[in-house]
Amino acid sequence: MDFPEEVALIEIADRYRLQELIGAGSFGQVYRAIDTWQHVIVAVKLEPCDFRVNQLENEEEVYGTLKYAEGFPVTHGFGTMDDVNYLVMDLLGPSLEALFHFCGKRFTLGTVLRIALQAVDRLESLHARGYVHRDLKPANFLVGVGEQTSLLYLIDLGLAVPYIDIVTRTHVQYNDEHELIGTPLFSSINLHHGIAHSRRDDLISLAYILLFFVRGSLPWQGIPTSVKAKRNDQLTRAKARAKPSQLCKGLPTPFCVFVEYVMRLEFDERPNYLYIRNLLRQCRSGVVSRAGESENAYDWEQRPEDRGAMYMTISCNVGSVSKATHEPSHPSTE
Numbered sequence: 619m620d621f622p623e624e625v626a627l628i629e630i631a632d633r634y635r636l637q638e639l640i641g642a643g644s645f646g647q648v649y650r651a652i653d654t655w656q657h658v659i660v661a662v663k664l665e666p667c668d669f670r671v672n673q674l675e676n677e678e679e680v681y682g683t684l685k686y687a688e689g690f691p692v693t694h695g696f697g698t699m700d701d702v703n704y705l706v707m708d709l710l711g712p713s714l715e716a717l718f719h720f721c722g723k724r725f726t727l728g729t730v731l732r733i734a735l736q737a738v739d740r741l742e743s744l745h746a747r748g749y750v751h752r753d754l755k756p757a758n759f760l761v762g763v764g765e766q767t768s769l770l771y772l773i774d775l776g777l778a779v780p781y782i783d784i785v786t787r788t789h790v791q792y793n794d795e796h797e798l799i800g801t802p803l804f805s806s807i808n809l810h811h812g813i814a815h816s817r818r819d820d821l822i823s824l825a826y827i828l829l830f831f832v833r834g835s836l837p838w839q840g841i842p843t844s845v846k847a848k849r850n851d852q853l854t855r856a857k858a859r860a861k862p863s864q865l866c867k868g869l870p871t872p873f874c875v876f877v878e879y880v881m882r883l884e885f886d887e888r889p890n891y892l893y894i895r896n897l898l899r900q901c902r903s904g905v906v907s908r909a910g911e912s913e914n915a916y917d918w919e920q921r922p923e924d925r926g927a928m929y930m931t932i933s934c935n936v937g938s939v940s941k942a943t944h945e946p947s948h949p950s951t952e
């Protein structure tokens with residue numbers, strides 16, 4: 619489908635009139651749109667049918683299994699129009715990537731822990747349905763809109779795959795011949811070694827994301843992230859050198875215990891989400907009692923007068939600092 623300059627001329631499925639581009643990744647473009655039947659605003663993700671790998675159908679299917687789970691957008695339609703696949707879903711707010719930039723590229727520990735507790739819940743929900751996400755990064759966590767601005771959503775399930783074999787109902791077999799999929803900055807060392815992605819790798823990515831938020835950077839940032847083996851060796855070595863105790867320097871002990879725990883998980887081990895939540899809660903009670911920090915505000919909510927400007931600045935999440943490696947045969951974007 620050739621897009622006219624004026625996107626507002628495009629109506630998807632004779633119903634969803636595109637208004638504005640609000641996000642773009644390696645796979646598709648996401649538009650704010652108006653549902654002309656229900657008169658509500660929605661998000662429409664578009665993916666060219668002739669794209670090298672079509673993922674939108676998979677994404678729709680995985681969202682379908684999460685219909686009643688908190689913190690995942692509800693989908694309202696999927697189909698093909700001309701040569702474009704479309705997925706209609708709830709419109710959400712800015713991503714943690716955009717909010718991180720808005721807050722000067724660092725979050726306080728209090729905000730990181732609030733994010734962490736919700737993110738663990740999202741992963742538990744997804745894993746309970748038999749899927750691993752495989753592309754966790756700040757751009758894939760969004761806050762809600764309206765009454766839901768405190769709720770963290772997990773999106774972009776196009777790369778999600780089952781970790782349970784549907785025939786045998788057992789965990790998929792260990793295999794170390796996989797290409798790296800996902801976002802190299804946040805991928806676990808297991809994935810650099812070619813090991814199949816399992817639940818532990820989602821949790822390790824989450825740990826890296828949280829460390830990135832609270833430290834402002836990761837030690838291996840800046841190392842080129844091409845899938846070419848040699849360059850990944852460099853990245854793998856840098857990750858291996860960074861011990862949890864160093865990564866967590868200055869952070870409360872339970873946070874370090876959490877990072878060590880997820881890094882020690884076995885390939886097919888069920889993570890103890892309750893244990894993780896308890897560790898994070900222990901950190902949180904320390905933070906709240908020490909700093910007298912407001913229980914209910916994220917960093918980006920601290921100055922309500924900035925909120926309008928914030929939404930103006932970050933309403934268009936086009937582009938991303940951390941792009942994914944989605945397909946083995948194509949080098950990752952950096």
Ligand SMILES: Nc1ncnc2c1ncn2[C@@H]1O[C@H](COP(=O)(O)OP(=O)(O)OP(=O)(O)O)[C@@H](O)[C@H]1O
Binds near residue numbers: 644648710713942
């Ligand atoms: N439901 C939504 N509401 C509001 N914004 C959204 C929604 N879904 C996606 N976005 C925005 O669009 C961006 C790209 O979306 P998404 O990650 O689904 O696309 P992608 O092509 O798979 O991206 P990537 O290549 O980064 O994996 C998101 O980071 C987010 O900013």
